[in-house]
Amino acid sequence: EYAWLSRFDAFGLRIELPRGFSVLAQRLDGDTAVGPSADGRGSGIVEFWADYLMASKAFGRQRVSVRYDRMYVETVRGAAFYDDWQDGHAWTLAWFFDFNDSWQIVAEGLRNDSKLRQRRLAGLPPAAVEDELQLAVRYSFRP
Numbered sequence: 001e002y003a004w005l006s007r008f009d010a011f012g013l014r015i016e017l018p019r020g021f022s023v024l025a026q027r028l029d030g031d032t033a034v035g036p037s038a039d040g041r042g043s044g045i046v047e048f049w050a051d052y053l054m055a056s057k058a059f060g061r062q063r064v065s066v067r068y069d070r071m072y073v074e075t076v077r078g079a080a081f082y083d084d085w086q087d088g089h090a091w092t093l094a095w096f097f098d099f100n101d102s103w104q105i106v107a108e109g110l111r112n113d114s115k116l117r118q119r120r121l122a123g124l125p126p127a128a129v130e131d132e133l134q135l136a137v138r139y140s141f142r143p
Contacts (some may be wrong), residue, residue: 005042006032008128021056027051031076061099067092071114088114106136 008030016054029049031043054067072088094108110132119126 001035004032004034006030008048020063022056022058024054024056025052033077033137036079039076045076046073046078046084047076048073062095063096065094065096066090067094073112085117086114088112088115088116101142102140104138104140107134108136109133 008028010026010028013024015083017023026066027049028051031045033045035043048071050069052069054065056063056065063080069090069092071086071088071090071105073084075084082116089102090110092108092110094106097105099105112132113128114130115127117126117127126141
């Protein structure tokens with residue numbers, strides 16, 4: 001079992017605006033490598049990047065957020081085993097309600113539209129649109 005060496009740069013931004021609005025963004029760009037090679041970079045190298053932009057509005061004990069994600073992964077060196085090519089984007093819509101300082105309920109919907117070459121290994125087409133809905137009840141311990 002080899003260890004993966006991951007290197008990346010990340011940049012994030014958070015802007016708090018009047019009336020409970022906030023905007024968040026992040027960029028992640030890097031690569032990960034595994035296995036021995038003559039140049040010391042790894043026999044398998046995968047490059048990746050991901051971006052997101054989120055807008056959020058708080059009002060009273062509630063918050064609504066919408067987020068857009070864009071991601072890309074590509075094997076640039078290695079055998080077919082490391083063929084990690086993926087290209088996609090996703091939308092998330094979330095609603096938060098704070099009952100008090102400890103209890104919160106969250107409803108979230110996610111739509112992921114992506115192409116992933118490895119889906120062929122399961123007999124599926126590479127392109128897929130996947131939807132997820134979830135409801136969470138959270139309890140936080142506060143000192």
